[in-house]
């Protein structure tokens with residue numbers, strides 16, 4: 001915010017909490033517009049980042065820029081994704097608390113790009129090692145695969161994710177990414193069988209046809225042209241200029257082979273979906289459907305490994321249970337087409353879940369039991385959706401957004417309240433709309449919409465969309481957020497169809513169609529074996545599955561510290577530099593941004609630690625400038641009194657000052673600007689003195705004798721020169737001014753050039769009169785850096801350092817390759833605790849009393865029952881097998897063992913075991 005304050009007149013405010021008129025939507029949008037025009041796409045609401053898709057490449061994602069945000073306090077730099085990423089990462093490391101970043105916004109708003117950029121930030125800035133490189137690669141490689149199977153070209157976005165994604169990245173004690181896990185939500189399966197005009201099916205189909213080698217396509221029975229496949233022509237746009245399917249195929253093919261060995265099986269299933277789409281039916285004399293495309297059945301039978309006749313029968317018949325007996329009845333044309341499409345959707349949906357499982361296996365942390373990891377989750381999930389025609393998918397998406405809004409409000413209010421409490425400031429309750437009432441309407445047991453849908457789908461007898469709607473009307477008719485044609489008044493009724501219901505969401509009202517809410521389950525037995533194994537064979541309906549997975553997601557998110565990125569799409573034409581106000585206002589509303597700002601501003605607009613506040617504004621008060629020796633809290637109290645803050649304008653907490661109105665802060669900032677100018681002038685004057693001094697010193701000393709007669713206006717020079725002449729004398733009136741000046745200059749120089757870390761040995765040369773003080777300062781500075789460093793050392797890292805010290809005592813100067821081994825981290829033992837516990841500890845410890853260093857001989861990673869001991873010097877003669885261990889001194893009642901590889905390299909393995 002500090003940088004925002006300086007730049008506020010030119011580019012609006014970088015933090016909406018500083019908007020004077022914070023309840024005005026127009027002021028909010030104007031601020032966004034001003035900044036967007038200047039390519040400033042990021043703005044904060046407190047710690048929430050609002051991002052507007054620029055639809056053009058901006059030079060703000062370079063490695064240098066990543067470095068700018070690394071380890072820097074949130075408010076010192078301009079708003080950016082990297083600031084959020086870095087802040088979460090630092091909290092994860094310093095507080096060891098799991099984090100999550102929630103990215104939301106409508107289709108095309110930039111969620112996926114933001115997720116990728118955050119992952120890239122971690123890939124570049126986090127510590128690395130070979131294992132970590134592999135995980136990073138896999139994390140990045142999983143993207144093209146999931147995008148191929150889960151993304152599609154839509155009217156709103158050429159690469160639209162058609163599923164919600166939550167990705168956990170696990171970090172080890174050094175802060176290196178060591179594993180990951182993905183949860184997927186609600187894939188838009190209807191796209192497999194139908195696409196709107198101008199849209200495509202999932203990318204993988206086109207990539208396979210366009211890029212697949214001839215042999216492969218022949219094996220799958222596929223032709224190169226997408227026009228040959230019914231499932232690929234519905235949208236009339238198989239080719240898209242912004243997409244290169246052939247190149248994408250190469251990337252996906254490579255990534256797939258890293259993730260799974262079963263690429264051929266996977267592609268067989270993809271191909272089977274295309275063949276299924278080409279299965280056609282004709283009616284016989286009784287009007288019953290018959291398959292007319294035997295060739296497709298032949299391919300399908302091969303690709304899905306099922307009997308052709310079984311498949312054919314299943315596509316044109318249904319099983320019904322009447323009076324406890326199972327009956328087979330034929331389907332008509334429409335029903336058969338419906339069954340075929342349902343099977344295609346089920347196959348694709350399960351394949352997608354199978355693939356996510358495979359990705360997860362490849363990302364799994366390989367040493368789960370070894371060290372605890374911390375987790376950072378990234379949630380890239382669809383924003384609130386409201387279309388002309390809203391189906392079951394919109395219902396689930398909007399329900400998900402209700403839940404996230406509930407979580408957001410709860411956590412924002414909670415953290416505000418907690419901060420007030422910890423600072424000892426009275427909490428003033430904030431009025432806000434609690435959307436729990438809507439969440440309950442959807443999810444409550446027995447009386448919620450999902451329960452009713454469940455009941456209708458599972459009950460025996462003829463459940464139809466109409467019976468479902470009637471049941472809904474009967475159960476929730478008096479709910480203030482629910483309406484149907486029948487329940488509405490005369491005027492509203494016109495806007496509601498008879499097969500629709502309307503929910504009044506926190507973000508506005510949405511009318512949903514009830515058509516097709518119940519999903520058939522008759523063809524599931526045809527799925528390939530592995531796909532059947534996936535846990536959610538339809539015992540419950542989709543809405544319940546979604547509800548359950550959402551409630552798990554909420555649990556996951558609640559257990560972490562959240563950060564938020566709210567993405568906004570500036571126009572529907574995917575064009576740069578176009579700010580469509582109507583569209584943006586719509587999103588500001590649906591993202592709940594005004595409510596968010598209101599809650600954040602309900603109490604105080606600004607709060608800062610006393611140290612930070614004092615450091616910034618201390619020059620505004622003679623008592624705090626240039627330094628304040630007392631407690632920062634008292635310094636701030638003196639400062640704000642001097643500035644004339646009124647009582648209602650601020651509150652003093654335990655560690656922070658809270659300022660209620662932006663205008664108070666702006667007035668202080670303006671005063672600072674004026675002060676900076678006057679300070680700048682006096683510094684310029686000091687600089688010109690220094691130039692003069694050089695000139696004067698060139699003049700012979702005898703001229704100094706003339707000085708007492710010099711005119712008054714050069715008096716500071718004279719004092720300066722006199723001081724220079726007397727500089728090596730003890731402090732006296734002649735050199736007082738000079739010594740103060742050089743002390744000030746040295747300290748300022750030192751402040752700008754302090755060593756960056758404990759290894760940085762640079763230090764400005766002090767003037768002779770300050771050499772002792774400089775020495776003391778240097779020691780203090782080093783102590784401080786060491787202290788800060790030690791404070792940040794995790795227990796695991798401390799243990800590494802201890803082990804490195806012992807390794808150095810044993811091996812340094814004795815093994816040629818010791819120096820190379822130093823930067824390599826020890827990993828846990830290859831021998832395993834169990835292997836070592838089988839050692840005869842008592843015998844070993846007795847022996848160790850005699851010889852401090854002993855060699856245990858082992859072969860590869862399996863320790864032999866026979867153990868030989870020897871002094872380190874006898875090591876070569878004792879070696880057999882390809883590896884052995886060196887047992888060293890006892891630390892904390894535990895024996896430390898180094899494992900040597902082929903008697904040459906000190907491997908990364910180290911292990912401790914208790915002496916019995």
Ligand SMILES: Nc1ncnc2c1ncn2[C@@H]1O[C@H](COP(=O)(O)OP(=O)(O)OP(=O)(O)O)[C@@H](O)[C@H]1O
Nearest residue numbers: 053055056106107108109110111112113157160161
């Ligand atoms: N920060 C950015 N810089 C440049 N272009 C961007 C940025 N963010 C998004 N875009 C552009 O906007 C397009 C859509 O973004 P993205 O796919 O991230 O949207 P989304 O919110 O994930 O949409 P969906 O919900 O449909 O998946 C991108 O393909 C890219 O062209």
